Amino acid sequence: MNRDACAALDAADPLAPCRRHFLLPDGIIYLDGNSLGPLPRAVPGTLATMLNQQWGHDLIRSWNQHDWIGAPARVGAKIAPLVGAAAHEVLAVDTVSINIFKLLAAALAMRPGRRAIVSELGNFPTDLYMMQGLHALLPDLDLRMVPRDQVTRVLDQDVAVILLAHVHYKTAERWDMRAITHAAHAAGALALWDLSHSTGAVRVALREAGADFAVGCGYKFLNGGPGAPGFLFVADRHLAQVQNPLSGWLGHAAPFDFTDAYQPAADIRRMMCSSPSIIALTALEAALAAWDGVDTAAVEHKAGQLGDLFIHLTETHCAGLGLTLVSPRNPSTRGAHVSLAHDTAYPVMQALIEAGIIGDFRAPNLLRFGFPPLTTRFTDVFDAVQSLERILREGVFHAPRFSERALVT
Numbered sequence: 001m002n003r004d005a006c007a008a009l010d011a012a013d014p015l016a017p018c019r020r021h022f023l024l025p026d027g028i029i030y031l032d033g034n035s036l037g038p039l040p041r042a043v044p045g046t047l048a049t050m051l052n053q054q055w056g057h058d059l060i061r062s063w064n065q066h067d068w069i070g071a072p073a074r075v076g077a078k079i080a081p082l083v084g085a086a087a088h089e090v091l092a093v094d095t096v097s098i099n100i101f102k103l104l105a106a107a108l109a110m111r112p113g114r115r116a117i118v119s120e121l122g123n124f125p126t127d128l129y130m131m132q133g134l135h136a137l138l139p140d141l142d143l144r145m146v147p148r149d150q151v152t153r154v155l156d157q158d159v160a161v162i163l164l165a166h167v168h169y170k171t172a173e174r175w176d177m178r179a180i181t182h183a184a185h186a187a188g189a190l191a192l193w194d195l196s197h198s199t200g201a202v203r204v205a206l207r208e209a210g211a212d213f214a215v216g217c218g219y220k221f222l223n224g225g226p227g228a229p230g231f232l233f234v235a236d237r238h239l240a241q242v243q244n245p246l247s248g249w250l251g252h253a254a255p256f257d258f259t260d261a262y263q264p265a266a267d268i269r270r271m272m273c274s275s276p277s278i279i280a281l282t283a284l285e286a287a288l289a290a291w292d293g294v295d296t297a298a299v300e301h302k303a304g305q306l307g308d309l310f311i312h313l314t315e316t317h318c319a320g321l322g323l324t325l326v327s328p329r330n331p332s333t334r335g336a337h338v339s340l341a342h343d344t345a346y347p348v349m350q351a352l353i354e355a356g357i358i359g360d361f362r363a364p365n366l367l368r369f370g371f372p373p374l375t376t377r378f379t380d381v382f383d384a385v386q387s388l389e390r391i392l393r394e395g396v397f398h399a400p401r402f403s404e405r406a407l408v409t
């Protein structure tokens with residue numbers, strides 16, 4: 001596969017026009033949109049209007065006049081088609097960690113008498129840490145954090161809920177959501193899916209899979225900006241029973257009655273706690289416009305093609321240079337990123353970044369490359385592998401400056 005062949009793939013790519021929605025700096029190949037999505041062109045102007053007109057001029061009237069109060073449900077409804085949910089099942093609120101806490105506690109309350117939560121060892125740390133925090137509050141809990149191949153084997157009568165990342169943040173391995181959800185249900189347990197690395201990366205079909213709950217991230221493939229609100233999904237059949245343990249005033253049925261006793265809202269808004277950050281939700285809502293009319297099956301198809309191309313090119317151009325593929329070869333069991341192990345991955349990534357190829361390093365030894373289908377071109381993949389080959393062959397990464405660790409990797 002040469003560069004001309006990659007350019008031909010770009011010319012035929014039905015998602016190629018989506019790239020125009022983003023402000024991407026010249027001279028950079030950005031392969032880290034799975035960690036912080038790039039800035040959508042619509043965001044700065046929309047934010048300026050929100051700040052100057054809505055906050056600056058209309059002041060507190062904006063909660064009604066500009067429907068600030070409706071933002072979490074309105075933005076949630078815009079995310080719903082990207083995860084195969086109905087509009088009223090999704091709320092843009094809080095962060096992934098907080099939403100995990102809320103939904104794990106809610107799931108436990110829906111399975112009285114069951115004490116176990118099942119998750120995968122090596123899952124994204126915050127998912128496991130939130131389980132551990134809940135355990136400190138509820139000492140009777142039984143946390144079953146097991147290797148990936150044992151997840152379905154430890155399902156029994158005591159399991160209340162399983163918490164899994166649909167696409168693994170390091171390896172990009174993708175669970176069969178429908179099969180695992182069915183296995184959980186067969187044991188009488190509920191399934192909570194973390195969609196942080198799959199929303200906007202592959203096709204997600206929560207309703208089709210029968211999922212009970214899900215959480216997802218606003219600042220990765222959805223491009224909502226650093227620290228953007230996350231989202232949560234509650235299946236329609238659970239909306240009447242689900243209890244929010246963070247029973248703040250905005251989850252109340254009538255927050256502005258200011259009554260003493262908590263009474264949950266009848267719909268998904270019961271999963272709110274506090275006043276939503278309207279600045280952050282405004283940015284996320286503007287960013288979501290880039291997804292208007294985008295078919296997630298096409299997104300998944302292109303993610304698979306980009307990953308396959310990257311694997312093929314690294315294996316042909318960088319053979320013998322110390323790289324080992326840790327992501328699945330089969331695109332139907334992979335997300336939209338690919339990770340390669342290398343003994344000195346940190347300095348190699350720093351050298352790549354200096355050369356204008358931005359991916360990231362994941363401890364202890366992974367080079368991670370994200371291929372968000374709306375912005376990544378096939379020629380970007382080609383050019384990135386050329387730089388990687390040069391850096392490895394010439395030993396550029398041995399320069400001492402590449403080994404200085406920054407706080408955020």
Ligand SMILES: *Cc1c(COP(=O)(O)O)cnc(C)c1O
Nearest residue numbers: 095096097124165169194196217
């Ligand atoms: C990115 C990510 C998170 C982020 O959590 P926040 O609380 O929103 O910072 C959580 N889980 C997974 C699997 C992630 O990839």
